[in-house]
Amino acid sequence: MLAPDSTLMSEQGWQTTGATGSLQNLKKFNNQDFNRLRALCLSQGLLFEDATFPPHFSSIGPNLLPEDKLRQIQWKRPTELQRNPFLIIDGVSRFDIMQGEIGDCWMLAALGSLTLQKQFLENVLPKDQGFQDNYAGIFHFRFWQYGDWVDVVIDDRLPFLNGRYLSVHPRISNEFWPSLLEKAYAKLRGSYQNLHGGYLSDALVDLTGGxxxxxxxxxxxxxxxxxxxxxxxxxxxxxxxxxxxxxxxxxxxxxxxxxxxxxxxxxxxxxxxxxxxxxxxxxxxxxxxxxxxxxxxxxxxxxxxxxxxxxxxxxxxxxxxxxxxxxxxxxxxxxxxxxSTPTFLDFGDQHCTSWSVDRHINLWRPGLATGRNNYSSGAVSTNPQYFFKVPDYDPKTYNVVISLMRKHSEDMQDAKNLKIGFFITGENSKVLKQIFSLTRDVTNYFTLSPGTYAVVPATTENQEFEFLLRIFMKNQDYNENPNSLPSPVLPMEAPRQNEDSSYKAVFLRYAKQGSDIDASQLQQLLNEVILQDEMTSLGGKFSFDSCRGILALMDLRSNGRLTLQEFGSLWRSLAKYRDIFSKEDRNHSGFLDVSELKNAIQTAGLATDEQLLRLMTMRYGDAARRIGFADFVYCMLRLEIMTYAFQNLAGGRSQILMTAIEWLTLVMYT
Missing domain, CATH: 3.90.70.10 (Cysteine proteinases)
Known part of the structure; x- marks a missing residue:
């Protein structure tokens, strides 16, 4: 059973997909808005001074240096150091980085790897800043923290000791992205001192969300x-x-x-x-x-x-x-x-594979069983349990990865001595595997045979703090469905979505342990899996009402739920209409206007006239009669299915005869 706090923490703790904390809707660290603050500084002709991370020894940390050296720290802006500073010169490279006095090799090693992977780098290092245009002494960088993408604003005053960089210093004297990014990470962590020693594994996750x-x-x-x-x-x-x-x-x-x-x-x-x-x-x-x-x-x-x-x-x-x-x-x-997903475990796989992920956010409360002295039934029986099903497997490859991350409060005692981990149980709650560690992130990989399993998070301390559990499962795609949707175009968001291109794996992930899905599950699926590229997400999300309507259109049994077969038909329609929408949205606005909608209907092989087109844009469009992707899907499915329903009833004629009840049954449910 899931603990009663599970849903509550999804809403109030770590943010879910689409809420504050996604790459499209970043969480603002310290509630600082980069664009607003820069505009304010430019309008007043001032350089930004960050009161939340000031040029003070509190930002350095009390124990990094002796007190006499702390008092010698000077803070200087790049414009004071160089006549012509740049944020980036000739691209970003690991060779731009040279570690300074702070022992943050663990973070810089991760940063060096980040520079090799453009798809992740662009998330961390925004392009809308520099020293040449709209310079106001303010910069910002993005990091993934406990399930949220966070935008961290800094001023560009850098610490120097005896004329030398205290922090990382650039190989090219007038290129400053390494020093400024490191400062933003220090601010996120509380001080430069908190970068002095750490886990490379933490930095890799913070820079990718992977x-x-x-x-x-x-x-x-x-x-x-x-x-x-x-x-x-x-x-x-x-x-x-x-x-x-x-x-x-x-x-x-x-x-x-x-x-x-x-x-x-x-x-x-x-x-x-x-x-x-x-x-x-x-x-x-x-x-x-x-x-x-x-x-x-x-x-x-x-x-x-x-x-x-x-x-x-x-x-x-x-x-x-x-x-x-x-x-x-x-x-x-x-x-x-x-x-983003455990692709490094795909070696030797003869099939086209992909990974899906299930996320759970919850709270350990005092009173739950811990794993210190009881690594079996006691901890398993009272701690929250999360179930997953392995449908098939290849004994020669790994097919499950489980990642547990803790978030503790800053004043939590003995945080460094806290062990967290998890049990994996099979039938009859028998403990099959157990993993515990002192690190923030406990992750391991497994080869599990088909069956239903439960993951049971546990801790060695009787204290309250949040945790994030992610269960990654390999899904084999034998190309049974050539019309399946392509993988999302934002791999950096993989922890927030199902990345599998097989409609069967997507269905099973959201059906949980059931054999069908309802409107609420369909809404979650569509918003987390389909709305992943910027184009489709600009026009808004799938509402619960529209998902009930979509479900009714595809529900052949009229029981308010979709089977795997019914969902397969919907999946193919989604692929078709996403292609049409992308083609007709020529200005990439995320919306179709009236003329673009008319072209889309014609491309789909359906009929309309000006009167029907006007009614459709009023019913499914916004105040400007534009239709976003989610509403476009609902509109087109209804148009297509009602067209086919008429054709079947008419039998080739231009008119049909129906009783009132037959007509009402058709229009009131669909």
Whole structure:
């Protein structure tokens, strides 16, 4: 059973899709609106000064530096440092970053990986800012925090100690995006001090909103090389870290202990008479490289064909280097991989696969069973349980990933010693697996046979705080439905949506454990799966009333619910009408005007006249007689189905004879 707080927290805690917190409707950190604040500063001829993150040692943090050094901190704007500063010069690259005095290599390693993946980078780094146009000393950046995309506003005053950057400093002296982005992340976390030491896994999720999995390199999975190649091929973010109680100690071989790195590539390369798996890694210091086999000047490159050597080898002291997969496992402790969905687990899969995700938001309350001394029936019986069904599987591949994230209050005691985790139970509530960790995000991957399972979140402390649970499931698509909708065009929103292109998997995800769906489930499905690109979402959401109408049109049994077969017909119609809408919306406004609607009806092969067209735009359009995508779908389905109903009843004639009850039955339900 779900805990009674589940629905409440969906509305009042982490925001659901479409509410504040999506990329289309960002949550404003500290209620600061970037556009309004910049316009105000420009109108008054002032440079922005952020009172919520001031140039004060409180923004640095009390324990990062000795008190005498804290008092020596100076804050300077880029315009005071350079005659011609830029936010970005010649694009964004990991080589723009050089770590400063703060020990935030974990964040910079994730940031270095972000620069390689444009689809994620554009979410974090808005383009509507710079030093050349409308400069007012104000910038903003976006991060994903506990289910919400948050817009963080900062001023551009940067901390200096003895004339040197305290924070990350750019390789090119007048390019400032790394320093400003790092400042925004420090503000989000409370201070620069809170960046001094952290988990690379946290930063990967904060920069993408994706799911991350950690792989131990001391006890690696047997298919590590395949995971690396699949991750590189599917454009995942990747990082790695070394162990060591003494941080930033550089060994003779060039590897730094207690340090985080970016994994920037993994390839299988022809070497001598065979093949070699090699991994490319980047040091956020911006210098300091591996000196062993496959390093920049190693003899191994002499046995690689010239075209591959030229393509892969970059012989510069820029912090980036290659090493063999074997040496990678020996020198590093952990590999971190992150993407919208767990595509890095798709290696060896012979079918076209995709992943769906189920999100649950809830609250741990004092009094719920914990997992400290009772990792079995007690914790399972009283904690909230979330059910999922595995319809089929390939025993050679992973098919389920479970991610649990905690959100604790700032004043929570012993937060660093808090373990969270989950049980997976099968039939009769038998505990099959249990995972617990001290990290904020506990994620693991599984191969589960067909059946119904439950995930039971648990904690080692009897304290109240929120959690976010995401259950990712692999769905195999054998191309049974060639008209299925394409994957959404915003992969960065995957945690908020079902990404599967198979209508069967979509149906099962929203039908939960039932065999059909009602109007409320249909509304949630349409808004979370269909309205994912900007074009279709501009015209508004599917209302509950329109979803009841759509359901009635497709409901062959007239029982107020849709079966899988009935939903399949609707899915094909959605694909058809989305293509038509996209084609006719030539100015990409997200709406069709009267003439565009007329063309859309003709493209669909349906008939209309000026009188009917006027009535349709009044019934389904806005005050300007424009129709958004959601209303267009309802309108076209009704027009199409009522046209076919008339044709069936008329039998080729231009008129039909019906009793009053027959007519009322037709029009009152549909």
């Amino acid at each position: 799911v991350q999995v950690q792989f131990s390199l001391k006890d690696p999975p047997s298919d590590l090389e395949e995971i690396l190649k699949a991750a590189a091929k599917s454009q995942c973010l990747m990082g790695c870290s070394t162990s060591g109680h003494l941080r930033n100690i550089e060994l003779r071989n060039g590897i730094v202990q207690g340090h985080a790195y970016t994994v920037t590539g993994a390839v299988k390369i022809r070497y001598k008479n065979g093949w070699k798996h090699i991994v490319r890694i980047w040091n956020p210091w911006g210098h300091g490289e591996w000196k062993g086999p496959w390093s920049d000047n190693s003899p191994q490159w002499d046995h690689v064909e010239p075209q591959y050597r030229e393509a892969y080898l970059r012989n510069k002291d820029d912090g980036e280097f290659w090493m063999s997969c074997k040496n990678f496992q020996e020198q590093f402790s952990w590999l971190y991989v992150c993407n």
